Amino acid sequence: MIPEETTANGYLLVLAIMLPVIGILLSLAAGGRYVERIAMVLLPAGLVIAAAVFGLVWRDQQSLVYIVGGWHPPLGIALRADGISAAMMLTTAIVICATGLFARGEFGQPRGSPETRASQVFWILLLGIWSGLNTVVLGDDLFNLYVALELLTFAAVPLVSLKGYQETIKAALRYMLFALFGSVLYLLGTVLIYGAYGTLDIAMLSGRVHPEPVAWIAASLMTMGLLAKTALFPLHLWLPPAHAGAPAPGSAVLSALVVKGSFFLIARLWFDAMPGLMNVASGQILGTLGAGAVLFGSILALRQQRLKLLIAYSTIAQIGYLFFIFPLTAGNEPWDSVAWTGGWLQLFSHAFAKASMFMAAGLIAETLGHDRIAEFGGINRVIPITVIAFGLAGLSLMGVPPSGGFVAKWLLLLATVMEGQWWWAVVMLVGGLLAGGYVFMVLGKAFGSASAPLKLARPVSRGREIVALTLALCAVLLGLVPLQPSELLQVGRPEVLGVITR
Amino acid sequence: MTLTLNIFTIVAVSAGSFFFMAGTIGLLRFPDTMTRLHALTKVDNLGLGLIVFGLLPQAEGLLGALKLLCVWIFVQLSGAIVSQLVAQLARRDGEQR
């Protein structure tokens, strides 16, 4: 195998990771009002970088690679942006920027006042999550990815307990313990892999790993650890209180992006690092867990009385769909199939939709002073834009056209027919109906008449409503992509395939 | 010469080990904090002291011997201070276990 070299413009990958890191360091040093300003400068800059990477990968149909320090793997560390990482990076950047704009209303630092805890911490954590996610999608070294996962965890946990209520502290602690369990299992798998194959570089591993006991055990341990972090059923217990307890912008980032980070690594592991390992049985197991998540999450979402918890349970269900990629692509060329494109589209559209929903929920809670669904009557006349945003995002969760969620679920359904695995189709249809149930439960109340005159806690700014709407529109616009396997999402794949079939 | 030194080492280290054993038994069996501290400091002091002393002839050069002595001095220092602190706490709490 020829060692890969840094490609032209590869430096963008380093910048994508380092920019938020520099932001963290500067924010910590400067403090006070500078923290928000630093974030406001860096967010657009990061968006530009992500867009540039996306554009380059799309134009050249070729991965970007950067060899850090000029030391080639296995000794050194490489960064790589293939099709899925580029798309994931851009999604991340858009959601983070929107969250930043949205959060200004909540975590802005007023002029002249002493620095406050929540605002200092929030902006630094937001940057931390961003650098963690960028490293997760770009990293090509299993241990580097471990550090990235920890970066993500250490930024995500304090976000959960930011409000400081006792139940959020408890939720954060439980999240922390699950996350630690997850990372230590991941590390254990990494150790086994190094011991067996002498490298941690994913591209090199893809050519070296054979289906044998050590690879199987390593892969199962790592997958189990990552499932705990992704909150896939039945390891989901920590998610609802954690995502519901965080402040709205925090919930948006956690639900839309952070859980996807560990999912991304599961996909990296099975499709890139150990492509020879995926077989029918492992695919069916992961798919079954996903199906359990879809049904269980949706049913529990229907039974919630509070909006944020409902949305959190819906996250559990929507994550479940992602795992249908594994059984449906268990063929030879997973990335050429409709399921591959469908699965990733589900991830991106859910990211936009869920971020928008949590923002809408935050705005509703601010307006009313509570988020009890039963008392939402008449809210559509007070904050119509927010309610529309929630509805549009809901379309995508249900899988109704026109929306990204529709295209994603349609492609997945198509794949079940093509692969002859009809049972997933049943789960998806039931899940769609249940999603319709809980979305309309909320909308029905919101459009219904108020039983008592609405008591408004405080007005919310139009700008923040528009941010939520924009994200919902992003989820809808994803529905315009053609109904076929996307070429972009296959960038970087065939090379890997070439290595195994050789 | 080597033989004498080796015998010296064996004797001193054995004696040190004996104090270790005695001190450990004391730590487990003595009735209250103060007497237990007494047992413990004997281990630090005499037990480790004898072992270090016995190992000195086996040390690699002057630097090795100095390192061994440093080990003993640091353990002495920390042992003395920690037992002072424990004793103070014990007296303050009037603990009589």
Next chain:
Amino acid sequence: MNSIALFAYCGAAMVGLGLFGLITKPQVLRKILAFNVLGTGVFLLFGVIARRGAAAGLHSDPVPQALVITGIVVAFSATTMAVVLLLRLYAETGEATIDSDDPPSTGTDGGR
């Protein structure tokens, strides 16, 4: 059996012990201790792999050693954060356990 194998079994046993404690102990402090036992077990296994990879005049492969050093620091950070969360929870509620089926947050949250 040689001493490398012995430490391999030791590491494997520590991983099992730590996992068991982390899963079954109800008190958070014990879970944190178990996590640390588990972590050192994983590191020790890595050390065994490093020792087996002794080559080129080194007694132990330096790459795993460096990774373990990084890992120890990360594990320490994790321990501090978990401990501080635990202490805050205890200060607020007087509890130092997290039983799994209390109803997720009620009431106060949501509004401000």
Next chain:
Amino acid sequence: MTPPFILEIAFVILILAIAVGTLVARAAFTAVLLFMIYGLLIAIAWIRLSAVDVALTEAAIGGGLTGMLLLGAVARLRESEGSGEEPGLPTLLAAGTFCVLVSAALGTLVLSRPEVAPSLAPAVMDNLAQSALGNPVAAVLFVFRAFDTLLEKVVLLLALIGVWSLAPDRVWGGVPGLRLYAEPSSILVFLAQLLPPIGIMIGIYMFWTGASYPGGAFQGGTVLAAMWLLVMIARLQPVPAISLRCVRLLLVVGPVIFVAIGLLGFVFAGAFLAYPPDYAKPLIVIAEATLTLSIGVTLGLLVAGPPDRMQQP
């Protein structure tokens, strides 16, 4: 079986027994004490595995700082950690089976391929001369995989932010509530006056020698942190408020310089985190020196905990 090997078996049994004790001890205090002993024994195990750098780190962090942190926690929990609900027998059995299976699998797999022990040691040694460092572990940490090391510094800082974030709103920017383990008596003050000069020297020596021999920024930084904590506990120096500009600057100076050197690599050495050949050694020493300082301050503040009051007492 040779006598040293029998001793080694006894040693491993002791480690495992203490690990079990840590998990089953009735009182939390006992569990933590056992854990501290466990940390020191593990450090010895690392020496047996010929990994002196790791042994130093484990002794300093695993045996020292972690123990200090946990002791502080136990003191605050006042032994009342509660019993909680032990899981039922089926859960215990299931968990037990799972853990035994994992252990068994690991025990057999780690040694499953004795004929090929993959190793990067030759690759490290081939490039050691180019890295300008003599200690192969340091070369991996600061040259070949410097990116990991850099990100891990960020992890440390985020952990500190996370710890601070748990302070009540009104004391943000205030003084960490470092738990005092003993009344600052004359003997403690004596120790805090006697030890730091030696300790600081050892800390600096560890970082300095780390370029060529076992040691390095982490180990040195940890020793510095321990000395600083000792001085604060003896109340010879006040615990600083976290809003102090100098504290913030000390926290970030190491990582900032590391990042700056990394970025300069783009211009002068052709890649991020590459060092220009003629200046590699001085650059790494500058980065390590400032990192040692930053790590020391970060670790010290991590142990000191979240702020809990605005003013000095």
